[in-house]
Amino acid sequence: MTRILLSSVAAATLLASAHGAVAQTEIQWWHAMGGNLGETVNQLADGFNKSQTEYKVTPVYKGSYTETLTAAIAAFRAKQAPHIVQVFEVGTANMMAAKGAVYPVYEVMADAKEPFDPKAFIGPVYGYYSTTDGKLLSMPFNSSTPVLYRNKELMEKAGLDPNKPPTTWPELGEMAKKAVAAGAKCGFTPQWQTWTMIENYGAWHNLPYATKANGFGGTDIELKFNDPARVKFIQMLADWSKDKTFVYGGREGKSTALFNAGDCVFHIASSASAAGIEKALGQDKVGISMMPYSPDVIAKPQNSIIGGATLWTLKGKPAGDYKGVAKFLSYLSSTPVQAKWHQETGYVPVTLAAADVTKKAGFYQKHPGRDIAVEELTLNPPTENSKGLRIGNFVQIRDIVDGELEAVWSGKKDAKTALDDAVKAGNEQLKRFEAANK
Amino acid sequence: MEKRVTFNERWLPYLLVAPQIVITLVFFFWPSGQAIWQSLLIEDAFGGNSKFVWFDNFINLFNDDSYYSSARVTVVFSFLVAAIGLGLSLFLAVMADRVIRGATAYKTFLIWPYAVAPAVAGVLWGFLFNPSVGIVAWMLQAIGIEFNYVINGNQALLLVVIASVWNQISYNFLFFLAGLQSIPKSLIEAAAIDGAGPGRRFWDIIFPLLSPVGFFLLVVNIIYAFFGTFGVVASLTQGGPANATEILVFKVYNDGFRGQDLGGSSAQSVILMIVVILLTFVQFRFIERRVHY
Numbered sequence: 001m002t003r004i005l006l007s008s009v010a011a012a013t014l015l016a017s018a019h020g021a022v023a024q025t026e027i028q029w030w031h032a033m034g035g036n037l038g039e040t041v042n043q044l045a046d047g048f049n050k051s052q053t054e055y056k057v058t059p060v061y062k063g064s065y066t067e068t069l070t071a072a073i074a075a076f077r078a079k080q081a082p083h084i085v086q087v088f089e090v091g092t093a094n095m096m097a098a099k100g101a102v103y104p105v106y107e108v109m110a111d112a113k114e115p116f117d118p119k120a121f122i123g124p125v126y127g128y129y130s131t132t133d134g135k136l137l138s139m140p141f142n143s144s145t146p147v148l149y150r151n152k153e154l155m156e157k158a159g160l161d162p163n164k165p166p167t168t169w170p171e172l173g174e175m176a177k178k179a180v181a182a183g184a185k186c187g188f189t190p191q192w193q194t195w196t197m198i199e200n201y202g203a204w205h206n207l208p209y210a211t212k213a214n215g216f217g218g219t220d221i222e223l224k225f226n227d228p229a230r231v232k233f234i235q236m237l238a239d240w241s242k243d244k245t246f247v248y249g250g251r252e253g254k255s256t257a258l259f260n261a262g263d264c265v266f267h268i269a270s271s272a273s274a275a276g277i278e279k280a281l282g283q284d285k286v287g288i289s290m291m292p293y294s295p296d297v298i299a300k301p302q303n304s305i306i307g308g309a310t311l312w313t314l315k316g317k318p319a320g321d322y323k324g325v326a327k328f329l330s331y332l333s334s335t336p337v338q339a340k341w342h343q344e345t346g347y348v349p350v351t352l353a354a355a356d357v358t359k360k361a362g363f364y365q366k367h368p369g370r371d372i373a374v375e376e377l378t379l380n381p382p383t384e385n386s387k388g389l390r391i392g393n394f395v396q397i398r399d400i401v402d403g404e405l406e407a408v409w410s411g412k413k414d415a416k417t418a419l420d421d422a423v424k425a426g427n428e429q430l431k432r433f434e435a436a437n438k
Numbered sequence: 439m440e441k442r443v444t445f446n447e448r449w450l451p452y453l454l455v456a457p458q459i460v461i462t463l464v465f466f467f468w469p470s471g472q473a474i475w476q477s478l479l480i481e482d483a484f485g486g487n488s489k490f491v492w493f494d495n496f497i498n499l500f501n502d503d504s505y506y507s508s509a510r511v512t513v514v515f516s517f518l519v520a521a522i523g524l525g526l527s528l529f530l531a532v533m534a535d536r537v538i539r540g541a542t543a544y545k546t547f548l549i550w551p552y553a554v555a556p557a558v559a560g561v562l563w564g565f566l567f568n569p570s571v572g573i574v575a576w577m578l579q580a581i582g583i584e585f586n587y588v589i590n591g592n593q594a595l596l597l598v599v600i601a602s603v604w605n606q607i608s609y610n611f612l613f614f615l616a617g618l619q620s621i622p623k624s625l626i627e628a629a630a631i632d633g634a635g636p637g638r639r640f641w642d643i644i645f646p647l648l649s650p651v652g653f654f655l656l657v658v659n660i661i662y663a664f665f666g667t668f669g670v671v672a673s674l675t676q677g678g679p680a681n682a683t684e685i686l687v688f689k690v691y692n693d694g695f696r697g698q699d700l701g702g703s704s705a706q707s708v709i710l711m712i713v714v715i716l717l718t719f720v721q722f723r724f725i726e727r728r729v730h731y
Contacts, residue, residue: 066695069483069698073698077484098486098487099486101482101484101485185570248588257568258570399692402678403678403679404680406589406678410589410590428502436480436481436487
């Protein structure tokens with residue numbers, strides 16, 4: 001079955017690439033940005049195409065992240081790969097391991113003699129996608145980080161000051177309990193629980209997710225997220241779920257429906273969800289602030305890590321094409337483009353300059369809270385534990401963690417057993433990954 | 439005596455079956471062959487770093503608890519989908535067969551769900567039972583039943599079964615109805631004259647005469663439960679919560695396409711293929727004997 005799909009995808013690719021431009025060199029860019037985001041992507045490509053005449057970037061929407069990656073893999077195997085493909089952050093280790101398939105960005109830039117300054121990038125954005133010695137592998141494109149959203153209306157109803165967000169977990173718990181007592185259907189619900197409650201909780205509290213600097217130092221690693229701090233934290237959430245102080249709303253982004261419906265007081269979600277949330281609840285009813293931290297674990301939060309996707313360059317095209325790729329990647333990370341992208345989509349800009357321009361344009365005054373994401377990412381210089389994650393078979397490991405957390409929320413397991421089991425099953429995946437990539 | 443038309447050309451029969459053979463070769467044997475080959479390899483997704491590992495992928499699966507739990511879920515799920523689906527549609531067909539006025543309208547309504555794609559069926563049912571905005575969940579809550587398929591595994595499985603059965607009921611219904619209508623009225627009338635009540639007439643006459651249709655539907659429904667329900671699971675639960683609805687075919691997809699573990703995923707498809715071949719074989723070999731044609 002796998003093969004039928006793969007080969008039909010490849011066939012479709014052949015058809016798609018058959019009608020290219022003749023005079024200009026065409027650069028194929030496969031992405032996973034649908035709807036409004038897709039429109040913005042097309043505008044970015046248009047902007048580049050108008051800025052010069054030698055190259056023409058053709059963005060092609062390929063469906064979800066998974067579908068896009070699968071299509072690119074099938075196309076690569078059929079020797080019909082696009083130049084650039086957008087891959088989600090959890091695919092990073094697998095992409096890195098695909099030697100012979102990927103053309104690291106730092107090499108693309110160097111070979112094309114395209115000027116490139118790593119220092120311009122925001123630390124954790126750059127770090128997530130670079131080697132231990134600071135060489136960039138893929139171009140950060142859409143990055144976000146979890147922030148805390150609050151429903152001001154529900155806070156007022158509970159007699160809380162809507163302009164004073166909780167800064168620690170005990171505070172959040174207290175406020176959520178008060179709101180539930182005042183009639184709110186749900187106190188707090190997180191989005192992408194594996195990313196927000198386990199991975200980012202770790203970075204925020206400077207705790208390791210895995211050995212060898214979260215996998216940056218090699219593939220022979222073990223998971224570490226079953227530490228006492230996180231066991232205690234997850235158990236606390238499980239206890240909260242008894243009186244709806246905590247409500248589990250489903251995997252990935254599903255819980256946002258609860259917050260958007262006005263059920264929940266607090267919601268930890270991707271900074272890129274801001275536009276959608278403000279649209280659903282009304283901008284004046286939503287407050288955005290930094291994620292809370294546990295004061296018994298750390299005195300001051302460290303910094304958050306990103307999620308989202310990057311652009312990988314694939315090998316197998318004529319050498320001349322990659323000059324165009326390098327030019328396009330430079331264009332994408334240029335300040336005006338990044339500022340536009342940040343303001344229109346809610347993703348964080350990949351460079352500090354773009355954040356400054358946005359600030360000077362008064363964007364954050366009109367949209368309070370949209371600067372929180374950058375603030376969280378740049379709170380402190382990233383440590384080994386908060387640079388990012390480089391975990392093989394990460395998609396499966398996240399599924400495992402999702403499953404175990406669900407076992408906690410439904411009361412089947414206590415937090416310690418569930419996290420221990422998740423680490424054990426996850427380590428099996430890591431062993432498998434290491435064996436496949438020796 | 440029967441009258442037979444015969445063709446003497448030697449090649450004609452081969453020519454006539456050739457299109458079917460070609461389709462089977464291209465769409466079944468070739469991809470299955472690829473799957474079997476792939477199941478013996480470990481490689482990164484882009485096809486570099488390929489290693490031939492004999493049966494390592496299978497050994498990994500048999501040492502993997504999550505594979506067994508997925509297999510258990512599949513058995514329970516398939517049994518429920520086939521049993522409830524067949525039982526309910528037989529009941530509906532028997533009832534519809536008796537209706538005299540407005541029969542066409544009933545039949546049309548019963549056939550409608552088949553026009554809905556499984557993925558859409560999943561979305562529809564998911565919406566009805568959505569814990570925060572679903573109308574059915576809301577009504578259940580009003581009578582004191584906490585229905586939250588996002589957290590509760592059994593409820594999620596139940597919901598996936600309901601959506602799958604609902605989607606398949608029309609198909610079963612059509613076949614059962616056709617089967618019922620082909621039963622000679624004279625047999626039923628004769629039994630009625632002999633004093634057999636409706637229940638007796640059903641179990642002793644209608645049911646045995648319906649068994650070829652029922653058998654055919656059993657095979658189709660089990661295959662449906664194994665493969666066709668993918669869309670329902672994918673759109674409704676993605677295998678969750680805590681893998682309570684992760685049927686084997688979904689795991690194949692999840693590991694292969696989301697996880698890019700092509701070797702492990704192919705090994706799972708090979709096992710799935712063997713299981714279905716065996717099941718169909720068993721059904722034809724043993725159950726068919728009891729079927730009256």
